[in-house]
Amino acid sequence: MNNIAGSAAKSAGMTEEEVFGSAYDHRVVTRLIPYVAPYKMFMAVALGAMLVFAATNVAVPWIIKLAIDGYIQHNDKAGLTLIIAAFFGNAVINWLSNFAMEISIAKAGQGVLFGLRGAMFRHLQRLSLNFFNKIEVGRLMSRVQGDVG
Amino acid sequence: MKILLRILQFTVRHKWMMALSYLCLIGTTAFHLILPRLFGEAIDKVAAMLDGGVVSNTTILTISLLILGAGLARGLFAYGQTYLGEAMGQVTVYDIRNKFYDHVQHLSFAFHDKQHTGNLMSRAIVDMEAIRLFVNMALVRVPYYILIFISVSFVMIRMDLRLGLVSISFLPVVPILSIWTRTKQRAAWLRAQKKMAELNTVLQENFSGQKVVKAFASDDYEEKKFEIKSDSVAKEMVTTSWYQAANGTVLVLSYTTVVGLVLWYGGMRVIEGSLTPGQLAQALFYLQIMSMPVRQLGMVVSNFARAVSAGERLFDILDTESPVKGKPNAVVVPRSKGHVRFEDVDCSYGNGPQVLKKINIDAPPGRITALLGAPGSGKTSVVNLLPRFYDVNSGRISIDGQSIRDVTLKSLRRNIGVVQKDVFLFNTSMRENIAYGRGEATMEEVVNAARVAQLHEYIETLPKGYETVIGERGVSLSGGQRQRLSIARAVLLDPPVLILDDSTSSVDAHTEEQIRAAMEAVMHGRTTFVIAHRLSTVHRAHQLLVLKAGEIVERGTHQELIRLGGLYRDIYDLQLRPQEEKMREFDVPDAARKGRAKA
Numbered sequence: 001m002n003n004i005a006g007s008a009a010k011s012a013g014m015t016e017e018e019v020f021g022s023a024y025d026h027r028v029v030t031r032l033i034p035y036v037a038p039y040k041m042f043m044a045v046a047l048g049a050m051l052v053f054a055a056t057n058v059a060v061p062w063i064i065k066l067a068i069d070g071y072i073q074h075n076d077k078a079g080l081t082l083i084i085a086a087f088f089g090n091a092v093i094n095w096l097s098n099f100a101m102e103i104s105i106a107k108a109g110q111g112v113l114f115g116l117r118g119a120m121f122r123h124l125q126r127l128s129l130n131f132f133n134k135i136e137v138g139r140l141m142s143r144v145q146g147d148v149g
Numbered sequence: 150m151k152i153l154l155r156i157l158q159f160t161v162r163h164k165w166m167m168a169l170s171y172l173c174l175i176g177t178t179a180f181h182l183i184l185p186r187l188f189g190e191a192i193d194k195v196a197a198m199l200d201g202g203v204v205s206n207t208t209i210l211t212i213s214l215l216i217l218g219a220g221l222a223r224g225l226f227a228y229g230q231t232y233l234g235e236a237m238g239q240v241t242v243y244d245i246r247n248k249f250y251d252h253v254q255h256l257s258f259a260f261h262d263k264q265h266t267g268n269l270m271s272r273a274i275v276d277m278e279a280i281r282l283f284v285n286m287a288l289v290r291v292p293y294y295i296l297i298f299i300s301v302s303f304v305m306i307r308m309d310l311r312l313g314l315v316s317i318s319f320l321p322v323v324p325i326l327s328i329w330t331r332t333k334q335r336a337a338w339l340r341a342q343k344k345m346a347e348l349n350t351v352l353q354e355n356f357s358g359q360k361v362v363k364a365f366a367s368d369d370y371e372e373k374k375f376e377i378k379s380d381s382v383a384k385e386m387v388t389t390s391w392y393q394a395a396n397g398t399v400l401v402l403s404y405t406t407v408v409g410l411v412l413w414y415g416g417m418r419v420i421e422g423s424l425t426p427g428q429l430a431q432a433l434f435y436l437q438i439m440s441m442p443v444r445q446l447g448m449v450v451s452n453f454a455r456a457v458s459a460g461e462r463l464f465d466i467l468d469t470e471s472p473v474k475g476k477p478n479a480v481v482v483p484r485s486k487g488h489v490r491f492e493d494v495d496c497s498y499g500n501g502p503q504v505l506k507k508i509n510i511d512a513p514p515g516r517i518t519a520l521l522g523a524p525g526s527g528k529t530s531v532v533n534l535l536p537r538f539y540d541v542n543s544g545r546i547s548i549d550g551q552s553i554r555d556v557t558l559k560s561l562r563r564n565i566g567v568v569q570k571d572v573f574l575f576n577t578s579m580r581e582n583i584a585y586g587r588g589e590a591t592m593e594e595v596v597n598a599a600r601v602a603q604l605h606e607y608i609e610t611l612p613k614g615y616e617t618v619i620g621e622r623g624v625s626l627s628g629g630q631r632q633r634l635s636i637a638r639a640v641l642l643d644p645p646v647l648i649l650d651d652s653t654s655s656v657d658a659h660t661e662e663q664i665r666a667a668m669e670a671v672m673h674g675r676t677t678f679v680i681a682h683r684l685s686t687v688h689r690a691h692q693l694l695v696l697k698a699g700e701i702v703e704r705g706t707h708q709e710l711i712r713l714g715g716l717y718r719d720i721y722d723l724q725l726r727p728q729e730e731k732m733r734e735f736d737v738p739d740a741a742r743k744g745r746a747k748a
Contacts, residue, residue, distance in 0.1 A: 064412060064433065068426070072416040084413040091409060095402040099394055106390030110383040121375045125368040129359060133625060136576050137356040141270065144352055
């Protein structure tokens with residue numbers, strides 16, 4: 001929640017939790033970049049794996065088309081067997097890329113959450129007692145645990 | 150399985166919602182199944198046209214419109230299914246959360262002594278979220294997937310037995326892999342949820358104890374502590390993701406393999422002429438319907454495993470029975486006269502050592518009993534037994550001759566007021582804080598209570614008077630003000646029996662006088678048990694009980710115990726006499742030193 005929205009919310013008699021942000025906020029996404037940066041290797045692997053995964057998914061109907069138009073329609077049994085072998089090869093690559101993508105996203109995602117939680121906690125330690133007097137513990141916990149994830 | 154069924158018991162109460170959601174589920178599945186058949190027919194018609202056959206434009210248009218209509222109907226039913234699935238998750242969690250909250254309110258002090266607040270909060274929020282996701286999965290998505298698997302298998306086998314069997318050959322992999330993953334994931338989720346609860350505890354303690362953290366400049370220590378817990382949460386979450394990824398991706402691989410097999414076998418059959426291209430396309434479309442459920446299965450299994458471990462943690466609390474319970478035939482006690490008796494009372498906390506031994510006290514109505522002794526001697530334990538915050542091991546406590554175990558907890562506690570040393574103030578207005586426990590009190594009653602507690606003048610100086618919101622834990626009030634607010638609460642409740650701790654943090658002479666006057670006012674006419682630290686209280690008390698290691702070692706009036714020259718004499722010399730000398734120094738009148746009016 002940025003300060004402007006926060007003050008607007010207060011002046012409108014709402015709590016900050018009641019204000020809805022836009023679905024995409026460029027400033028928020030930009031501020032997340034430093035937390036993603038330490039996990040660029042995982043992100044790179046995830047991105048690479050994602051491209052392979054998407055390509056192998058798209059390849060499935062294409063291989064099916066090749067099988068039907070190229071071999072089934074021409075009654076070519078040997079050719080059909082060959083293209084099916086290619087289909088299985090594609091399936092294995094699809095599986096490996098899927099697994100690599102899932103694991104690297106999980107590692108990068110949890111790493112980013114770890115960074116965000118830590119930064120938020122460190123920041124809170126530096127705030128004055130006056131801040132803690134004004135905001136309830138439950139509300140703060142909801143921000144650190146609930147909103148960060 | 151038992152845990153999952155217990156969770157679902159909360160959902161089946163919403164019968165209409167469930168019925169409607171299953172109606173949507175059947176609708177979605179039916180229209181989903183019609184589509185491949187229509188596609189297959191369309192392909193065969195077009196193929197016939199290409200082969201020189203005659204197919205009317207109306208037939209093609211009809212099939213196209215049917216495909217469009219079926220797609221639209223499927224979309225509408227799917228919307229209802231998704232919405233109702235979410236709603237069922239929300240209403241189930243609403244019920245469980247309320248039950249959890251109510252249950253925690255009724256658990257004894259002994260339970261709360263052992264449980265970290267952060268841990269309880271984690272169960273009420275994080276674990277509850279796992280249940281919400283599960284309900285939607287278990288009651289809507291999984292039956293939908295099962296229905297899809299069964300109906301697609303049936304339709305395909307009916308269409309062509311051998312091709313159908315090839316199409317469903319991957320299905321046995323699903324339960325085998327799912328059971329293996331569920332076992333592994335359940336343990337992983339349990340570890341992750343425990344770590345999250347620990348992290349919550351660190352957070353809650355840190356935020357609640359900021360004064361201490363800052364006073365001791367412990368930021369670095371706290372940050373390190375938080376980082377260790379946060380890191381362990383991240384690691385456990387990655388482990389759960391690993392199992393989910395392993396399960397999910399292998400399921401997708403086995404499904405894709407079957408698509409390849411169907412294409413190969415079906416293709417061979419088309420070449421041989423025992424299958425039409427339309428039928429092969431139909432089989433592939435049917436397989437396509439199973440694609441989404443297969444892709445979701447990894448997540449479903451993970452959700453089930455998470456729900457089992459979350460349910461285990463929630464039911465662990467819901468199944469905890471309070472050792473302090475009202476008897477089934479307990480009676481509601483009206484306002485008592487306040488004659489309290491302890492007879493041969495022994496007490497220990499759980500399996501710990503005995504904290505009270507053979508306690509005998511007779512406190513007639515309106516009389517003040519002062520408890521004195523070193524820290525840990527058992528003073529607080531004695532007063533905690535009266536409202537049944539804990540129960541005695543043996544012996545009997547009675548009010549007006551009736552055992553406190555024979556009356557309902559609520560009516561017993563309505564007869565006893567507690568003025569706490571560290572009073573908890575809610576983040577609400579001054580008026581609501583004073584009226585806590587008597588929400589129906591009129592403004593006039595609240596003001597009167599505040600006057601008796603010597604707090605009215607201060608409240609009048611606040612910007613919004615009685616409507617001023619005081620911060621969490623009453624941090625905007627000083628120790629003396631908090632104590633007087635606690636007294637005002639007791640005055641408003643007007644109990645015949647009162648428990649109070651008269652200690653105060655160091656305050657100025659004016660505040661000291663205000664607190665003393667408030668205490669005297671609240672004690673007046675009530676049977677009072679006071680953990681005494683003040684000379685004026687000791688002078689006013691009708692009997693002094695001196696405790697040592699859980700036993701009453703001396704009893705009598707101030708004068709009698711002074712003459713005895715025992716432990717009380719030592720306490721007096723060390724703790725009380727310096728107060729007397731200080732009061733003389735400040736010329737506090739004798740009447741105030743010894744209590745205003747001897748009852």
